Amino acid sequence: MRLFLSSYRFGAHYDRLAALVGEPGRVAVIPNACDAWPAAWASAVTSDVTPLRRLGYAPDVLDLRDFIGRTTDLELALAEYPLVWVRGGNTFVLRAQFARSGADVVLPKLLAADALVYAGYSAGACLLTPDLHGLESIDDPAEVAPACGIEPRWDGLGLVDHRIVPHLDSATDPDGAATLLAARYRAEGVAHWALTDNDVVVVDGDRTEVLR
Numbered sequence: 001m002r003l004f005l006s007s008y009r010f011g012a013h014y015d016r017l018a019a020l021v022g023e024p025g026r027v028a029v030i031p032n033a034c035d036a037w038p039a040a041w042a043s044a045v046t047s048d049v050t051p052l053r054r055l056g057y058a059p060d061v062l063d064l065r066d067f068i069g070r071t072t073d074l075e076l077a078l079a080e081y082p083l084v085w086v087r088g089g090n091t092f093v094l095r096a097q098f099a100r101s102g103a104d105v106v107l108p109k110l111l112a113a114d115a116l117v118y119a120g121y122s123a124g125a126c127l128l129t130p131d132l133h134g135l136e137s138i139d140d141p142a143e144v145a146p147a148c149g150i151e152p153r154w155d156g157l158g159l160v161d162h163r164i165v166p167h168l169d170s171a172t173d174p175d176g177a178a179t180l181l182a183a184r185y186r187a188e189g190v191a192h193w194a195l196t197d198n199d200v201v202v203v204d205g206d207r208t209e210v211l212r
Contacts, residue, residue: 005125024056033089071102088122
């Protein structure tokens with residue numbers, strides 16, 4: 001299994017993503033963490049596609065809403081890509097769209113077979129943790145029902161054994177919500193990684209590294 005999990009895009013460690021992927025090629029960009037914000041959706045996609053293109057990748061937007069009830073088709077589509085890029089937004093909305101499309105079954109299967117690399121930042125990283133409780137202090141679960149038509153899910157995909165707190169000491173978190181959540185997890189004895197926007201968690205087979 002190959003995972004590149006960050007607080008913000010490549011963090012300060014793009015070289016480690018490049019090492020996981022190899023030669024830049026096609027990448028499936030999954031922007032569904034932004035589905036509750038339709039006015040910002042297109043610009044959010046552009047903000048990720050543009051830097052990927054600059055690095056030599058060929059990004060395609062893969063909207064999970066197009067695969068609701070089509071899990072087999074989703075698996076076939078994802079299997080064509082050596083890299084999946086899952087952007088940030090609302091973790092609960094992203095989790096719901098993974099459930100509705102079957103991506104929460106398909107992607108772990110492809111990752112277990114080492115068929116592709118998963119790169120996710122912010123919500124895209126938090127999604128892979130065991131449990132989403134606590135993230136409601138950062139992301140609003142109430143956005144799920146209007147955007148997805150189902151109730152929020154509180155379980156992550158469980159592909160890593162720590163929860164993730166993104167945007168520690170970040171300009172994108174002026175109220176310090178990440179600092180407070182990390183403190184709460186420490187007080188409760190919850191295993192977690194608190195990541196600044198430079199930090200990255202890399203999983204390569206049996207090896208897990210937290211890069212500061």
